[in-house]
Amino acid sequence: MAGRQARKNVPQRASGPALWASVGARVRDRERKRDAVIMTAARAFRERGYHNTSLDDIASELNVTKPTVYHYVENKEQLLFECFRAGLKLIMDGIEEQRESTTTGRERLAAVITRYAEAITSDFGWCMVQAENQDLSPAMSRKVKALKSEIDQGLRSLIRAGVSDGSIRPCDEKMTAFALAGALNWIAHWYRSDDQLAAAEIAHRFSELFEQGLQPR
Amino acid sequence: MAGRQARKNVPQRASGPALWASVGARVRDRERKRDAVIMTAARAFRERGYHNTSLDDIASELNVTKPTVYHYVENKEQLLFECFRAGLKLIMDGIEEQRESTTTGRERLAAVITRYAEAITSDFGWCMVQAENQDLSPAMSRKVKALKSEIDQGLRSLIRAGVSDGSIRPCDEKMTAFALAGALNWIAHWYRSDDQLAAAEIAHRFSELFEQGLQPR
DNA sequence: GGCTAAATATACTCGCGGGTAAATTAGAGT
DNA sequence: ACTCTAATTTACCCGCGAGTATATTTAGCC
Numbered sequence: 001m002a003g004r005q006a007r008k009n010v011p012q013r014a015s016g017p018a019l020w021a022s023v024g025a026r027v028r029d030r031e032r033k034r035d036a037v038i039m040t041a042a043r044a045f046r047e048r049g050y051h052n053t054s055l056d057d058i059a060s061e062l063n064v065t066k067p068t069v070y071h072y073v074e075n076k077e078q079l080l081f082e083c084f085r086a087g088l089k090l091i092m093d094g095i096e097e098q099r100e101s102t103t104t105g106r107e108r109l110a111a112v113i114t115r116y117a118e119a120i121t122s123d124f125g126w127c128m129v130q131a132e133n134q135d136l137s138p139a140m141s142r143k144v145k146a147l148k149s150e151i152d153q154g155l156r157s158l159i160r161a162g163v164s165d166g167s168i169r170p171c172d173e174k175m176t177a178f179a180l181a182g183a184l185n186w187i188a189h190w191y192r193s194d195d196q197l198a199a200a201e202i203a204h205r206f207s208e209l210f211e212q213g214l215q216p217r
Numbered sequence: 218m219a220g221r222q223a224r225k226n227v228p229q230r231a232s233g234p235a236l237w238a239s240v241g242a243r244v245r246d247r248e249r250k251r252d253a254v255i256m257t258a259a260r261a262f263r264e265r266g267y268h269n270t271s272l273d274d275i276a277s278e279l280n281v282t283k284p285t286v287y288h289y290v291e292n293k294e295q296l297l298f299e300c301f302r303a304g305l306k307l308i309m310d311g312i313e314e315q316r317e318s319t320t321t322g323r324e325r326l327a328a329v330i331t332r333y334a335e336a337i338t339s340d341f342g343w344c345m346v347q348a349e350n351q352d353l354s355p356a357m358s359r360k361v362k363a364l365k366s367e368i369d370q371g372l373r374s375l376i377r378a379g380v381s382d383g384s385i386r387p388c389d390e391k392m393t394a395f396a397l398a399g400a401l402n403w404i405a406h407w408y409r410s411d412d413q414l415a416a417a418e419i420a421h422r423f424s425e426l427f428e429q430g431l432q433p434r
Numbered sequence: 435g436g437c438t439a440a441a442t443a444t445a446c447t448c449g450c451g452g453g454t455a456a457a458t459t460a461g462a463g464t
Numbered sequence: 465a466c467t468c469t470a471a472t473t474t475a476c477c478c479g480c481g482a483g484t485a486t487a488t489t490t491a492g493c494c
Contacts, residue, residue, distance in 0.1 A: 054450080054451055054452080055451075055452065055453085056450095056451070056452095066451095066452085066453085067453090067454080070452095070453075070454085075452080075453075076451095076452070076453090
């Protein structure tokens with residue numbers, strides 16, 4: 001009962017719209033709370049790991065009790081899945097964003113790398129990387145795998161595009177995508193938010209490395 | 218089921234039944250049995266994940282009961298640590314091996330990459346990558362971190378060596394090591410032993426990618 | 435054949451944590 | 465004022481799995 005923050009201030013309109021406004025407000029409120037649950041879970045998972053985070057932990061961080069959490073999300077696995085999905089979206093958005101771009105494949109790839117790195121350094125990004133199959137039921141595991149492969153496909157098609165416009169030299173598209181994704185995903189393992197190195201800076205150096213290679217030119 | 222090639226010192230041939238199957242055939246070699254416990258654990262961890270593997274599981278795969286497992290290893294965390302350590306050793310051996318080599322830094326790096334990839338595709342390699350801090354007590358976590366950083370240091374010094382002998386162009390040594398380790402460690406996430414692609418082949422393509430870069434020369 | 439120590443098994447404890455049933459409160463609509 | 469629903473809580477259940485106390489078997493030895 002104590003410090004729940006933020007009592008909503010519902011716009012009290014008169015007449016017709018009023019009903020919709022308030023219903024709408026309630027729906028929005030619910031969504032906001034659900035989001036808060038998911039965000040809190042993501043942070044907790046990242047800080048202590050999925051298996052070391054109990055739903056009681058998450059609830060108490062929200063100043064709430066466990067059944068309340070269950071009111072917003074079916075179960076723990078689903079909660080992880082939502083975090084995963086949010087992380088995935090961050091990355092996919094970055095990829096989509098480059099779909100309309102008219103620059104070279106290599107340049108688009110560099111832009112995606114930047115967004116990718118930014119995503120990975122977030123709590124959701126961590127969840128997206130770590131949501132390993134081990135933690136999920138077979139059904140969910142399949143879903144996650146399918147979604148993850150969208151990223152892979154996105155990277156590969158960028159590479160293909162670069163090869164055909166001549167900005168990337170012909171290469172094993174699959175291995176290149178794996179190496180890139182690996183280097184980027186791995187950021188989640190070592191990055192600390194208090195790190196002096198910003199995500200964009202990391203991305204920049206990665207891009208340079210992957211573009212130029214180690215051998216002197 | 219063991220197509221895996223053996224590296225020195227490291228226990229090969231995981232197998233449970235054979236050692237214990239028939240009472241009469243029991244070998245009384247404590248070390249061997251302990252190794253079998255560790256190898257079986259490593260395989261189980263890799264297949265189902267650390268948290269989804271109970272000590273009863275491991276015991277029964279060995280045709281043995283839980284207390285027997287405890288007779289060879291202090292507790293579950295220690296078991297994971299042993300697996301981690303075995304994986305780490307595979308990699309460190311690869312690095313040590315190049316210490317005496319007289320070739321260029323870049324060539325030595327390529328050799329290390331090959332051994333690294335081979336290590337990572339093994340059960341122990343998987344454990345070494347996945348033994349995330351989340352799963353360990355603070356004390357053990359520190360130990361793991363310290364040991365892992367040896368790999369990082371090894372990679373960095375190889376890179377430094379390459380830069381000073383001119384076989385690698387000047388670069389951000391830290392980020393390069395991170396990118397490399399990331400790409401390599403990530404193999405554990407996607408590699409399936411029935412994969413047509415051998416570890417050495419993966420390593421070869423990675424080396425080429427990192428050496429040449431994506432930009433056409 | 436009997437002694438000892440190591441190896442293994444039987445049969446537990448116990449707490450944590452996911453999940454739930456049922457009661458309670460808040461709040462909008464009438 | 466009354467109702468009906470959504471939101472939240474209190475107070476549980478229950479199974480799993482780490483870890484253990486204790487008994488039993490085995491192997492080596494004299």
